[in-house]
Amino acid sequence: MGEKRRVIGAVGSAVGLSGFAAALGFCCAAPWAVTLLGVTGAVAFARLAFLLPYALIAAIALLGVGFWFAYRRPAECADRMCVPKSRRALQWVVWIATVMVGALAVIAVSVRVTF
Amino acid sequence: MRRQSTLFLVLGAAIALMSCARADDAKTAGQYTLLDDQSSQLKADFNRAKGSVRLLFVVDPTCPGCLRGMDDVDKALLSGTSDPRLQTFVVHVPVLEPPPQAKDIAPSATLLHNPHVRHYWNPTGSFGNALTKSVGLKNDKRDVFAWDVWLVYGPEATWDGDLPPRPQLLMHQLWALEGSKEFPHLDRAVFAKKARELLAKLPPQAAK
Helix, strand or coil, rough: CCCCHHHHHHHHHHHHHHHHHHHHHHHHHHHHHHHHHHHHHHHHHHHEEEHHHHHHHHHHHHHHHHHHHHHHCCCCCCCCCCCCHHHHHHHHHHHHHHHHHHHHHHHHHHHHCCC | CHHHHHHHHHHHHHHHHHHHHHHHHHHHCCCCCEECCHHHHHHHHHHHEECCCEEEEECCCCCHHHHHHHHHHHHCCHHHCCCCCCEEEEECCCCCCCCCCHHHHHHHHCCCCCCCCEEEECCCCCCHHHHHHHHHCCEEEEECCCCCCCEECCCCCCCCCCCCCCEEEECCCCHHHHCCCCCEEEHHHHHHHHHHHHHHHCCCCCCC
């Protein structure tokens, strides 16, 4: 698997998980769940609310993995015998994902704490 | 041929009976009383049920957390009994945005499977404020609006003044009250146990 795929897979999952956490935060504080899922569905979704902190922790861990792949020196250049390919684009992706995860985490936690 | 006709007839009758039962459930679930700012009707009903163990829930009918609480209490206690010595009052108040409407009560009411449940709609939320004052629901001196709260009253409790009486147990699902020793987080097993303990002390025919 290429570095690009690894980085995008890790940070994409991190963004997805933090989006899930934000949805969990909103679920218990916003009436959309009842409208969208019905009473039984909303109850089932509310039962998942305990997953919020775990989803955020997993998202942060995945971001860490993304940073590791984006910033590490490739194996073929470990002996400093070659010049590594520029990874600036990948590094930008990781930082953008970090901002997104941070924003979603703030939303998830602040909504949860408000109610 | 005759057997088939009989089978269809029996099936048809069963389906008709089931639809009637469902319609009755839906009708009961959709019924609620509009509460004025003095909660007059709730006060009257509460005092009329003196001698029974009384449960009081204050919920927003569109709040998934509240609905989960209703489902929890139903599973732990209400669905397993039709004892008339246990009376339940559910006050629906608007808290979330956009605010819920009276029509939202019926779907949420279907979560409680017990014949002795009454629903009230308090569109101004005045009952939540009254309950806050009555029980002293505070977070570091700041009043916390009483919703998503679950109360158990013993048979002796009487609502005398303007404010509802203090319960024997108040549980909640509010972040603002997390860590409170006086008001624990809703635990359906503890809640049901308390209600059952009070019920066990009642004489068998104490209900009104």
